[in-house]
Amino acid sequence: MTREDVIAVILGGGRGERLYPLTKDRAKPAVPIAGKFRLIDIPISNCIHAEINRIFVLTQFNSTSLNRHIVRTYHFDMFSNGYIQILAAQQTLESTDWYQGTADAVRQNIRRFLDIGSKYILILSGDQLYRMNYNEMLQKHIDNNAEITVAVLPVDRDQVKELGILKTEYDGRIVEFKEKPQTDEEIASMEIKDGTLEQYGIDSKGRSHVASMGIYIFNSNILKDAIGDKLDFGKHIIPEAIKTRRVYAYYFDGYWRDVGTIRSFYETNLELTKLIPPFDFYDEKQLIYTRPRFLPGSKINSCMVESSILCEGSIMTECIIKNSVIGVRSIINSGAVIENSIIMGADLYDRVKDQCSSATLIGIGRGSIIRNAIIDKNAKIGCNVNIVNEKGLTKFDGDNYSIRDGIVVVHKNAVIPDDTII
Known part of the structure; x- marks a missing residue:
């Protein structure tokens, strides 16, 4: 596997209504975090550490400051094939509409992605705080002979109603998906089997479910068919793909926070002020990059x-x-x-x-x-x-x-x- 085998696609998100008014004049990934960074710096930095240097950012709403930040910040060596391209929603012969969802954003640009010829497409969100080695996830995808891999996070039962929950077999294959299950019966039916997490070196700590992190790897040759006319990865594509394709989980047990609401954004930032913060911006081996301001x-x-x-x-x-x-x-x-x-x-x-x-x-x-x-x-x-x-x-x-x-x-x-x- 080489860096030429994979491209990354970062979803810029929709109107960001849950983060309003921080998204009143900017796109979600352009929202500042930790005083000097922006949310978009997180997935881009993770990509750079994994030597994934062909990156696309799909934008739509209030994208001026996001575009400016990316252009000013990220410049790859002119002697490499690396780049970051910003793809804004636009009218074409095939579509005259705005992006209608996460999957629609990818579909409207799919010809561009497939023409590159990479074997794998890594789909990322632009409004999360975490640090992940994408190469490990990609290697699991290859080892499982998977067509789609979904990054999943062990969660407690009391978190289940707010997340997309996946049910997996011992070998990691995903067999069922429910978006925010509400009833006790639904929640109980999505519990993972005892010992599932332990076989991947993760202490369950009483956690009985795994949730989708909104991070996906697709084989390029099935992406177009998997998307079809669907609008959203979590709500439509993954539940349908489970029925007919080899869809596997990549178990992740590090810090991960969706900062898509004002409350979560506020709490996530203040957590960083702790003596030992749950997310370490001071890790010199895995720095989070941003624009130097001098x-x-x-x-x-x-x-x-x-x-x-x-x-x-x-x-x-x-x-x-x-x-x-x-x-x-x-x-x-x-x-x-x-x-x-x-x-x-x-x-x-x-x-x-x-x-x-x-x-x-x-x-x-x-x-x-x-x-x-x-x-x-x-x-x-x-x-x-x-x-x-x-x-x-x-x-x-x-x-x-x-x-x-x-x-x-x-x-x-x-x-x-x-x-x-x-």
Whole structure:
């Protein structure tokens, strides 16, 4: 097996409604994570480590910032055959519609993929946080003489109702699929046999089911027939393929998180502030790559900082920061308190010395308090602002901010005037 045998296709996703308002002005894979990265950096970095260097990214909604990030970040050696191509939805003689689902996105570009002549096509999602050796998955696919391989994750029974659940035999062959089973009878019927995980070197730890991770390998010669006129891989293609094709599971037991909702995005980011985080961005052997910005180190002037991530180019003065992620170029002024929050930072610096001489300066103004919130990029928070969800709302949409699951999300480029209470 060589690098020429496989190409990767990263699905850019649809409207990203569950991640709104973070997807109001950007595609899901372009959403920042961990202060300085973007979600698209995760699958691309995994591909680079696996020496899979022919990568396609399928985009549709609000794709400008995603396209710009990829073009600025990833440049392969001109003497190699590597590339990353962005394929936006477009009208053709065969189709005049937007992508109607994950499978439809692949179908509309399938001629381009098959013309390359690779034996295998790796299908990836653009909104997940994990680290995986795709070569190991590909080798299992080959060893099983599989036509399709699905990456699966052991899960507890109480997680089953929110996931696509697969039933496998001892040899890993998938025999049944149910999307988010709800009844006790359905859930019980999808339990894997005792000892299944152990034979793959995985401690079950009481986990009784395996869930699809939305990561697939297809033999190129069956992809077109397998897709047919179906719209979605998880809901349509895999359940149908199980009946007639050799579909196998690749068991994965590392960290994996779908960050497709505001709640999961918020919790995933704050988990990174732990002393020993569940996902390690500090692993030098398997780095996550992103665009180099050539910014100076952060400047911290008489601040109290506890269990937080501070990204480069930030300036913090006489403030308190606890259990938070502070993104690049963040400006946090004196008297500000940031707790359990994500400050995404900025694309540029405002060149005004006094943060409260104007209501339109990027950063966090003096005396402002931000708790349990997400402040999107380039937001301009005035002085003495309280963003604490004072009314305890679960869901709300305003001009400059939204609330999801009780988490206040200040919109990208929003202006919050002095003395505002949210």
